[in-house]
Amino acid sequence: MSFEVKCTDLAARIGKLTTPHGSFETPSFIPVIHPTKQQISPNFLKSLGFNCIITNAYIAFKQSEERARKYGIHNIVNFDGPIMTDSGGYQVLEYGSVGVSPSTMAQFEIDIGSDIPIPLDKPTGYGLPYSVAKSYVNETISNIKETVEIIENNNNNKSNFLSSKGELWTGTIQGAEHFDLVTYSASILDKMGFQFFAIGSPVELMESYNFSILAELIKTAKLAIPNKPIHLFGAGHPLTIPLAVALGCDTFDSASYILYAKDNRYMYSHGTLKLDAMSYFPCCCPVCCYYTVNELLNEDWETRITNLAKHNLFVLKQEVSFVKQSIFDGRLWEYVLQKARSHPKLMDAIYTIKNFEYLQNNTPIFKQKAIYLFEPIDQHRPELINFRNMLINNYRSLYNDVLLLYPDRGIRPFYLSTAFKNLIDRYSLSLVCLYNPFFGLIPVEISDIYPASHNVFSKHSTGFEPKDCGEFIKLFNSFVKNNHFKTAYIIADPFMKKMLPALDFPEYMDLKIEDFIENTY
Ligand SMILES: [Zn+2]
CATH class of the missing domain: 3.20.20.105 (Queuine tRNA-ribosyltransferase-like)
Structure with missing residues (x-):
């Protein structure tokens, strides 16, 4: 050749x-x-x-x-x-x-x-x-x-x-x-x-x-x-x-x-x-x-x-x-x-x-350098599409009673943070997921894998509107449906508060929402 x-x-x-x-x-x-x-x-x-x-x-x-x-x-x-x-x-x-x-x-x-x-x-x-x-x-x-x-x-x-x-x-x-x-x-x-x-x-x-x-x-x-x-x-x-x-x-x-x-x-x-x-x-x-x-x-x-x-x-x-x-x-x-x-x-x-699926085929599944995320269009980059597809098609939670959602504040690795330890103390036996406007959800147990661990995002993404975050909403709805959680605790930052009306929560799900206050956890 x-x-x-x-x-x-x-x-x-x-x-x-x-x-x-x-x-x-x-x-x-x-x-x-x-x-x-x-x-x-x-x-x-x-x-x-x-x-x-x-x-x-x-x-x-x-x-x-x-x-x-x-x-x-x-x-x-x-x-x-x-x-x-x-x-x-x-x-x-x-x-x-x-x-x-x-x-x-x-x-x-x-x-x-x-x-x-x-x-x-x-x-x-x-x-x-x-x-x-x-x-x-x-x-x-x-x-x-x-x-x-x-x-x-x-x-x-x-x-x-x-x-x-x-x-x-x-x-x-x-x-x-x-x-x-x-x-x-x-x-x-x-x-x-x-x-x-x-x-x-x-x-x-x-x-x-x-x-x-x-x-x-x-x-x-x-x-x-x-x-x-x-x-x-x-x-x-x-x-x-x-x-x-x-x-x-x-x-x-x-x-x-x-x-x-x-x-x-x-x-x-x-x-x-x-x-x-x-x-x-x-x-x-x-x-x-x-x-x-x-x-x-x-x-x-x-x-x-x-x-x-x-x-x-x-x-x-x-x-x-x-x-x-x-x-x-x-x-x-x-x-x-x-x-x-x-x-x-x-x-x-x-x-x-952004809708060309073939761009995903040659994009490496692991990269040495962190990816940079700035604006809503970046939710369509192939690495993130691959990550969300993996969550929808291959991931099933071991803890399907309680889902706990916490905002991704860019702390890596999150599972070693004080916030994570405090959350686990308070809500044991729950699946802790970070939420992020670009990724959708990141279960903490797989937050070490690329690109969940290798990215830097602009903090202004908390200002995104639901109309800009179609991929977040799609992922969220599929994830909740696939894993049959009975209860969801959502620690909601300003971004999540804007998203909540656009998300589908199953009728059987008990929903508990509290405000995210910086430095509380
Ligand atoms: Zn010149």
């Missing part, structure tokens, strides 16, 4: 992709470069740690077919690492047709030695009526079948024809916002034996900040292809990268660094700024240390664009590194939430992904 996973969080993975020209770590931003006219040298890209680049085989075919066949794409672009080649799909999206057959492009990509070749597809773009999108999906599949025939003719190893020389042929998933077409397209390509996939047509979604639909699109592809590596076309914005990675995209390409530079747009970690509207550079890359804003504005066009593009690449490099460190630390949820504060549409996407 050419993909090795080292570390995961949410659906993100730190992995290693192997190609004929070496391996590179993922998640990885793959910069787009022009095959012949390069504003930024591939050596500079390599020096920043971009170990794989993408170029356009269709343009190479049109402009220097013979030279490319003779010397190979690595010599044409002067890059000795892995090269991915697009084959004109983007031009099809722009101009409708490219006048080259899929089989011609496939043979050309084989001849020039592409490491990650992409078949000539027919991108659906965004906003097409269903029937038209369906016909594009079918055309892409038929193009890919034509491509596969060419690959088979070139290879003797029929059983492993899609990567017989170690190259990773890309299965391009089309369908865009028509999610059943996305599932259909992904499943067919998976059955054909592809080991590497790419989600087509997201550029318009990202340009219009339609991150919720983008998230649904990625989810649909991931449910069809849960384990194999997936590429996202056209994702080169500091806001999109953390979301895409969190949802399970391993690589993504874009020419944004140079296109934005040509438009005088300066990337920073929360978005972009127009260079002529800036006074200061909030960055310490060599470009921003060397120039003031005015000095860069006064440079000639070529110098300005090159330096702005270099700065943009530094920002993209930093973004990917931050995302990777967050995966490693188990803090990707926190990082994605911080990013969501940069744009309301990104926050909308968070409310979409």
Whole structure:
């Protein structure tokens, strides 16, 4: 297998992709470069740690077919690492047709030695009526079948024809916002034996900040292809990268660094700024240390664009590194939430992904570092969903006569506290549970397990309203019902007092409520 996973969080993975020209770590931003006219040298890209680049085989075919066949794409672009080649799909999206057959492009990509070749597809773009999108999906599949025939003719190893020389042929998933077409397209390509996939047509979604639909699109592809590596076309914005990675995209390409530079747009970690509207550079890359804003504005066009593009690449490099460190630390949820504060549409996407069950599968069941809990949305993070599911499905109390509820004040471990000893003295033979707006309930006997023992939460969570705490209420009601308590003592803090009217207590249950007074227990 050419993909090795080292570390995961949410659906993100730190992995290693192997190609004929070496391996590179993922998640990885793959910069787009022009095959012949390069504003930024591939050596500079390599020096920043971009170990794989993408170029356009269709343009190479049109402009220097013979030279490319003779010397190979690595010599044409002067890059000795892995090269991915697009084959004109983007031009099809722009101009409708490219006048080259899929089989011609496939043979050309084989001849020039592409490491990650992409078949000539027919991108659906965004906003097409269903029937038209369906016909594009079918055309892409038929193009890919034509491509596969060419690959088979070139290879003797029929059983492993899609990567017989170690190259990773890309299965391009089309369908865009028509999610059943996305599932259909992904499943067919998976059955054909592809080991590497790419989600087509997201550029318009990202340009219009339609991150919720983008998230649904990625989810649909991931449910069809849960384990194999997936590429996202056209994702080169500091806001999109953390979301895409969190949802399970391993690589993504874009020419944004140079296109934005040509438009005088300066990337920073929360978005972009127009260079002529800036006074200061909030960055310490060599470009921003060397120039003031005015000095860069006064440079000639070529110098300005090159330096702005270099700065943009530094920002993209930093973004990917931050995302990777967050995966490693188990803090990707926190990082994605911080990013969501940069744009309301990104926050909308968070409310979409909170219901994505597949994010639980790759989130480790134990993490070294405490999780941080700030606001109601955090009750949906996978670690807490897993914990509540365990309480509902697997936990049954040994003491089912009396339930005692006490507010979680962040004392760890609670069972060694004076408060716990005093409670046990007063209410013996009862199940003591801490209540917490994010977790729901934490039986003290299992309060040592992750994440009940490894979290830090804001004390302002006692101000949450019942409408914000659906998960708390759901858990509470199931827990009480499953364990058949006859009596419940509730030591109620301001949070619990607000929740009480929203909770279901069985008729047979004797309910005794008293006010929580700090330092009483
Ligand atoms: Zn900079």
